[in-house]
Amino acid sequence: MFQSLRLSMAWLHTWFGLVLGYVLMICFFFGSLSVFDREIDRWAIPETRFAPQTMPSYDRMLAAIFPRIEPEAEELDAARARVGGPLPAELPVMNWSAYTTHRDPVLALFAEFAVTNNPNDPYDHVHGHVTVDPRSGAVLPHDRLKIGSEFFYPMHYSLHLHWKNLGYWIVGLAALAMLAALVSGVVIHRKLFAELFTFRPAKRTGRSVLDLHNLTGVVALPFHFVFALSGLTIFAAIYLPVGSTMLEPLAMKHAAIAAEARGLAFLPSDEKAPLASVDAMVAEAKRRWAARGMPGEVGFLHVNHVGDRNSHVSIYRAGSDRVALVGQAVHFDGPSGRVLHEEPPQAPASAINDFLTGLHLQHFEHWLLRWLYVLGGLTGCACIATGFLFFVEKRKRRHAAAGRSGARVVDALGVTAVTGMVIAALAILVANRLLPADLPHRGGWEEAAFWGAWLLAFGHAAWRTAALREARIAPAWREQCWAIAALAVLAVVLNAATTGDHLLHTVAAGQWPVAGVDLALLASAALAALAARRLRRRERAVADPAGVAGTTDTATTEAAHA
């Protein structure tokens, strides 16, 4: 587009990085929190603060709980709209499944129900789910929002924008922009090795911010590249739905061939039959895994065509001990309990894909690596945030002189996307501890607190960036840092006050999920307070220009960033 490769790449880097950087902040920050989603769930749902459990007995416990699952009310409403009238009184169950990981004290059970009177879609169905305490079989209250795994985690890949999968597409576009920003960033810079050791915090803001942008971009370059790429491949079927559109005839033909080869009936027979002992099937699956040199626990258990002669039970291994997210599934005939099919080792492309998926979703048990993931994700946040800051720093004097508002708008959105997002995440935790336990739609109110706080932060950012008109540092950054510090401490205090699980107790008792969240909150508060004090000092230094350090040495390197 421009005369040189570097200028074209710099344009791409600046503008796609800016526009989609706001989305990338969300992906990286909530992705980082998702690394400890189960632990955040424990913090948010005090009655689930006990040790992780393995899959309980199907025959003695789950068999009695599954039939109690009801379809979700909102899904029934949506189904009525699809059908254009009332639904049958009883929706037949299609399948049941149970899912757990090595970090889950509670067990999630799912059911799918057939919507039998939709003339346009013979496979129309709705879902239901419950969460159970596997120690007793007690079903937990339904509207307890799992803030980690049901709110922060989906936030990082769907933005909770479900209309036509819009959120997935925006995140996918942001992932492409991330990959392109990495490629173009490397082209712009060339001196990758030197960037690793260059950070001059005492230089003026533009220089030190650019140093930090380059350093964080380079130091975690492979991490950022692999996560953006694997994020795309994990949802490839959404982004490139060839198999459900243009190539559907071929895909369906091969799906039928594959199902037949594995002996798994694609459709029910409409002839009833009871289920054999699932515990015996689990024992057989474990025996087969051990025989293959990979003993393990059950991660996912699926009963298809429930109650039908064609029912089959698929038992998948939990991937706690390896990166690749493989199930090593063993499939059993439901009525007889005999083995229908044992999944063979993966073909090469599938094996690579399972490795990439597992690397991203990290079901494996490795606490040090888990923390490194958080560090990698937050490094990405720092890289994106410093990108915003550099963009503003470079233009604010010019825009202020010309009376343009571009730098101010970018700064206000930057405040909203950086500190405002953290405020929103803290607000949902505070709301979680403040709302009455028996409040109807409690989870909905918690989510409202999240979005409301974010909106307030945006309003505050728009108001308190007026200083950009005089090319000064916006006080919005400092004030929101103080809000973060206050909310984080408040969340820790509220947790102690409402549950009695204060840090002395949780650390002494080794309740690390809860203690870890509290400690992370306190660390965030300390960091935010430190940042606020430093920002104060900078604001004063800018107001009194005599105190400003180094000014002119960087014009040439920055030119490439224009």
Next chain:
Amino acid sequence: MTDTSPSAAEIASRVAAALLGGYGFVWGFASLGIVLGVAAGLPYEEAQTLLFLLAFLLLLAAFCWAFVAHSVARVWAVLAGGGAAMTGAAWLVQRTLL
């Protein structure tokens, strides 16, 4: 950069070519790759997984190239034209496999 800055129309055309053209090109590449893989004896799922792994790397390359190439008309011709040609070819190959 000032005197050779591209016009707003060229920028819009580049961005559209990078996103829409790039997507169309990758769609064609993935669908043609899958049907050729199946024709060569791969199971459908394996062929699709292989092409999905390659698709986003190709999308990244096409996306970046759209901003680097000298002629925006050439970018459109290669990405949209190539994408349409490969999509058509994939459709024809699929017919022979059903």
